[in-house]
Structures are given as structure tokens and as C-alpha cells.
Amino acid sequence: MTSLKYPSLILDETIAKNNIKKMATKASKLGVKFRPHFKTHQSLEIGNWFRGYPLDGITVSSLKMAQFFAKNGWKSITIAFPVNILQLEEIDKLASEIDLRVLVVDEETVKQLDKKLTSNLNVYIEIDPGYGRSGISYSDPGNIQRLVSVINSSYKLTLSGLYSHAGHSYRSRSVKDIRQLSSSVIEKLSQLKTQFEIPVCFGDTPSCSVLDDFGLIDEISPGNFVFYDWIQTKIGSCTPKDIAVAMKCTVVAKYSSRHELLIHGGAVHFSKDADITKDGESYFGQVVKNRSNYWEDPIEGCYLKSISQEHGIVKCTENFFYEISIGDAITILPIHSCLTADLMGSYYTTTGRKISHLSEKII
């Protein structure tokens, strides 16, 4: 497998397909529409693995991603990002071709859309459920009301509903934490749904993974669940056996005095997204056992301790250190699979087949 010559992102198709099946089945069972976020995998082929399940459409995080999936036949796409008015021309064109939905958060942008668009466009009002990143605060119904009115008075804009990302669920460290947070978010969104009589979409991976009741929520749009990653096991969303992607990197040197390995695999492969050890130090990936083609259990005490551009230093237990030789490939679960996949630009399945990503490089 040529992939071992270079740092490679290995994808276990069976696990990913199972993750998709579980989430799609849950959505059906709990009676919510399923509009999965494709920003994690950004792959046409992996996108196609969702076909066959009842989908309401898909979700992406940029115009470029929407154009990419629209070309592949996806007919209903939400760009889960407040609209950038400078992209109006491209949005207008795409809205003439598919059921395009964008997020809006202010009156001025809505008025400009109404004035300049030639196509009809569907918009969600983004609601900040206390995460503090983006959207009108859930506790500001006056502002939401004003935006609803401006949208409703436009001939070109159609209000699809309220969209909300509870990104603060990522601060959870147990299933109980997630449930507590997401229940409170659902309660807030349900109040707004009742008040404004419009559908509500929400869907961070932690909440969608652990909830078994979405209350009044109409649709969900989780993304990371397709692969999960090491941080999701810490949050409480999944177990290591649910993680569908892992990096394989070659050991190029061993340092016996410190039980550390130097691997070819750095910040341009893993990303610098980090988890924190018990001692408060950042680390960038969790070593798992190699199997013939993919991975088994996490090895406690073996982790990607530091990374620079192309170099990675793996801290080892003494046992693991002496099991490994220079030239061996070791397997590391990424902290944050979305960023690792975006950097790697392609996947290799466990049988060595290459799968493309939107970020695939020319060379």
C-alpha cells in the first residue's frame, strides 16, 4: 500500500457506514428530518453513502462546499453560515438551480438580499443558544421578531425556520453533561418555535448522538458523527470503536532516553487542534494498536505529544516503545477528524482504495 510511504488518513468504511445508518435510523425513529452536515467528510463518495436513507437535504459550511455537492446532484443544501453579501452573485446563481438555504442574522443583509437577488432564496434565522459564536441570542425575541417580519415582507426570501448550533456541547465531558446542556437548548428552541410558529433545526454531534428524544425539534444536522474522533470520546458522544478515521504515520527515529518516537506526521497533517492531558499539557492524537489493516484499542500512555510542520513526537510507554521499529507505521486517532480530513485532502480505505475530499491537492 503506497499510503504507508507518506502520512495517510485511513478510513474504515464499515464503521462510517454504520455511523450513518445509526444516525439516519435514529432520526426516522424519533420523527425528525435528517439534513446531515457534510463539512466533516467533504467527499462526494462518502456523501453518496447517505443516499437511500430518508434525507431532507444536506448541510455544508461554505458556498464552495455547496457548489461542490450541488454539482454532484444534491438538490437541497443548507449553508450553515451567515450569508456573506459579497458572494451574492454566486448564491443567486446556485439558488436558481437548487433548493439553497442560507443563514441570516441581521436586517441589513436581509434587505440587501431582497433588493439584489433575482432568484428565490430560502433562509433560516440563526439563533445563538448560549454558545456565543454566531446568531441572534435566543433570549432576544424582539430582534428575532423584527427579522421574521422583514423576511416575511420579502417576495424573494422564504423563511425555512430557525437554525441553531449548540457548539457548547463540546465542553461536555460525559453523557450526562451533554443531556443536560442539550435539553436546556431544546427547551429554549421549543419556546421560540411555539412563539414564532416556525420549524427549528439543530444538530451538534454530541447532542444528536446521545439524545433519545428531540422534543419539538423539526430537523437535525449533525456532521462529525460520520467519523467521530478522539475528542468525541472525551465529550461522551461515542466510544473509540465508533471512530472511523485514523492517521497512519511512519516512525523515522527512536529516542530511548525519553521513550519517544519521531514520526512523519505534523501540523500540516493532524492540525493543531488539541486535547489536554491529566497534567494539563496539550496533545494532538491518541495512539491505538495496529491490526493488519486498521486499528484496535487506544494504548494508554501513548499519544502524539508535540507537532511542528512535518514532525510529530509520540510519547510511549516503555513496552510500546520497544515493540516498535524504525520504518513501522503507527496508527493515531485524530483529536478532531474534520480538520485532519481537511488537511489530508483524501482518504485511503482499509483496503487501500483512495477516496477524494474537496480539499484534494493538485500535486
Next chain:
Amino acid sequence: MTSLKYPSLILDETIAKNNIKKMATKASKLGVKFRPHFKTHQSLEIGNWFRGYPLDGITVSSLKMAQFFAKNGWKSITIAFPVNILQLEEIDKLASEIDLRVLVVDEETVKQLDKKLTSNLNVYIEIDPGYGRSGISYSDPGNIQRLVSVINSSYKLTLSGLYSHAGHSYRSRSVKDIRQLSSSVIEKLSQLKTQFEIPVCFGDTPSCSVLDDFGLIDEISPGNFVFYDWIQTKIGSCTPKDIAVAMKCTVVAKYSSRHELLIHGGAVHFSKDADITKDGESYFGQVVKNRSNYWEDPIEGCYLKSISQEHGIVKCTENFFYEISIGDAITILPIHSCLTADLMGSYYTTTGRKISHLSEKII
């Protein structure tokens, strides 16, 4: 300029060319060979800006990068990374075409190279000058001696010298800190040079930027200096006026209650490399004043406070917050230009001309 529709990495050619000129002139003046590291810019065009200065060759951090620049006519290239024996076939081919130099850190790899190569290959022994990342410790001359002997007894390998990266200079926070650290590294390397009677190459950007005497060092290979970045101003290597690249990102929402802006620009653009505020919080970029086409001074109190995949939150002073409108592009100096450039995959000059990067994407 189309680049404003999307997050864009703006390159000020004049500043970059001046940085190149300064470093090349310093190397000549101080009598060291200049073998600049191209991992920061990874661009054929920017590489060409170095031609015309007396170069001993160039330095890169991966085989792929070496192949990329070799195709563009570079005839002497150091891959400043311990050789990965699984890439032997490609290394052998490239070594038959150019003066290729690789790093070695252990006897076993050297023996395998000697056994399997068909071409002649130049090798440096990598020395760890106390950084703790890669190389044989400078304080282990016995190990260095053994490696020198094995290399010297090979017909296919030629010893180019000792190679050393003092990456711990990045922990400096003043010119004085850098000088102190690099003087001690140069002293160690000089002892080894005398003992083994071979050339010594070193060259982190902080040391090369502030030193005005390289002692017994034979060649330098700094890379980041071509652009510098915000962290280099903190380390003490440069001033903000020396920084040649900045991100331009569009403001898509304003939050008056917290004086924060939402921009399109996140971890897939900036990278998650961070600096730390006075309050101990991570941040991901420094806002500077917009000028007609590029940037002026850093604005204290305005910085990229948090990033997720595509979202960035900019913390503002009250004044700056009210100067900015939705749709405006703001300019942000990256924390670490190498990683930002690698993610962005291309540059736009201040006049809007696109310059390619090795990581340029297909779409």
C-alpha cells in the same frame, strides 16, 4: 478583487523580497553559505525570488517538496527531515538527478541506504542541540562518531556535515533571549565541528534574524523569515512591518453586546496555532489596520479570539467595532505563517495577482 469574496492570504511582495535580500546579504557578509528553507512559502514563484543571490542550494521538509522544487530546476536540495526508509525508491531516483541531501540519525537506516541505493546520496547527521525533537544529542559524541564511521565506510553515502535546528529559540521572548540561546547552540556545534572536522549547518529564523556573528557555522537554512508572522514579533525576530503575509476575511455579523465580529475565516484557513494573551487565553491572529490594499499597524485589543472550522470571532475595542460594517474585509496577521500558507494553498499579491503554493487545491 475576487479574493475578498473568500478568506484570502495577501502577500506583500515588497516586504517578502526585502526579507530575502536582507537575509541573503547577511549570509554573504558574515561568510556563511545560504541554503534557505522553502517550507514556509512552498511556492515556485517565491522560490525564484531567491535566484540571483548566492545560494548554496535550498532546504525543504519533505520528499514531496524536494520533488516539487527539483522539477523547477533547483539542483541542490536538503530534505531537513530524518530519512524515511520506505521512500527509498523515490529518494534514489531524485538522488540520480540532483545533489540531494537527507538527514540521518541512526546506524540501521544508514546501513539500509548503503545496501539498497543505486545512486550516490549526500547525508547530514542531524544533531539535537537541546531542542528535544529530532537528532542525536549534541552531548553524545560517541554516537555521532559511530554514525560518522558507518557513513564514511559507505561507497554510496557522502557526509555533507552536521545539521541542527535550534527550535527552542521559538520559546524566546526577546532579542536577548534569542542571542543567549543561539550563542550556546553555536558553541556546542562549534565543538562538534572541531572534533569531527566537518561542516555544520544550522538555521532557525529567530537565530538567523538577530545574530551578527555565526562563529564557526558553515551554512544557515532559515525559512520563516521570508514572511515572518505575529509570533515572530513576540519572539523578538522581527517587527510587525517585516511581516509579508496577512489574511483578509469578510465580516459577516456584528455582536454589539460583546464587541465581537464574526468573520468567514476559521481553522481551515488560519490553522489552530495560537499565541497566548496576557490573561492566559489562546488567540489565533492579530488584527491590523486596513490600508487601500494591505496593512498597517497592529490594533491593540483587536484579535482573533476563537476559531472553529469556518467561523472566526474577532474581539474588538469599542472604537474599532463601530468603525467596521458587515461586508467589510478586515486584515489579520497569522500567528504562524507557514501553517496558514499551507492551508490557504495560494497567495494574492497586494495588486490581486495569484501566486501558487504546493498545497494548491484542485477545486
